[in-house]
Amino acid sequence: MNQEFLAQSANEARGLAIDAVHACSSGHLGLPLGCAEIGAVLFGDQENGLVYHPAAPKWLNRDRLILSAGHGSMFLYSWLHISGYDVPLQAVKDFRQLHSITPGHPEFDETPGVEATTGPLGQGVGNAVGYALSGKHAAAKFNTADHTIFNHHVIALAGDGCIQEGVSREAIAFAGHNQLDNLILIYDSNDVTLDAMAEVTQGGDAEQYFSSQGWDVDTIDGHDLVAISKALEAAKANDNGKPTVIIAKTVIGKGIPEVEGTAKGHGEG
Structure with missing residues (x-):
């Protein structure tokens, strides 16, 4: 794994997200900035990241990446563009514009590489x-x-808001009960929701919760490229009948000092 290359890629993805959201004066920057290193490993680590083929986005045995926190769609569009999918730079510039292939929330069969229509938190x-x-x-x-x-x-x-939703709680219980060890949930745990800091809107111990539902749990620094890669390696090697949750502790809006780590870093629109 070339850490220097992946770190540079993460910053390029951040730049694309900032420019696109600024251009349309609408959108959510928190996740694209806070999860940039996660995206770099998913799309750039050939050993432990996603198994995918940009020229054949519907290849049957590809890994599926689903952005449950669909409001952070520029995360997905940035990485699809960088990774060589048919998402040209002009499409990134047309973010949230009428008839573009980069709508405000990901839409299945609209953008190459988008696996599911998401937006309502937890649905993904x-x-x-x-x-x-x-x-x-x-x-x-x-x-x-x-x-x-x-x-x-x-x-x-998925983010904190996704995990708060009832639909995700039902799905998490179902996955553990049915031993879906081919499932990996990356929990973007930045302790922020749109309403306020997460300490105001949620409680409980996430590690204990997932463990009680029959999941393997791995908590990491979500900005550490090596830690992300190792967590994905372990999760993919898992065949013990347990899905894996990687609780990635991140800083929302990372890279913009005025808002990073605060509810203001979430964005709007």
Whole structure:
């Protein structure tokens, strides 16, 4: 893993997000800035990141990345552009414009590389659980002793607001009960929600909660490229019947001193 290259890529993604949101005077910068290192490893770490093919975005055995926190869509568009998907720079510049392929929230079948329409918080967690279940079903039906057709992973990126929602709680319980060890949930734990700091809007111990639902839990520094890579490596190697949650402690809006680490860093629109 080339850490210097990935760190540079993370900053390039931040720059794209800042320019796009500024150009349309609307959007959420907090997640694209706070999760830039996560994106760099997912899309740039050839050993432990996503298995994908930009020229064949619907390749059957690709890893699926679902952005549950759909308001942070510039995270996805920035990385799809950088990674070579058919999301040209002009599409990034047209963020949130009428008839563009970069709408305010990701839309399935509208943008190459977007796996699910998301926006309502927590919905993407449910999408990811369904995708993981279908992946297990496909593997059981088509894989043989001599040929592995399906062995992909489903990765969801969700924030504090997503985890607060009832739909995600139901999906998390279902995933643990059904032993979906092909599912990886990256929890962007920045302790901020749109209303206020998370300490005002939520409580409880996230590690204990996920563990009680039958999940493996790994808490890391969400800006440490090596830690992110190692966490993904362990999660992908997991075959113990437990889905994995990577609780990534991040700083929302990282890179903009005036708002980083505060509810103002969330953005709006």
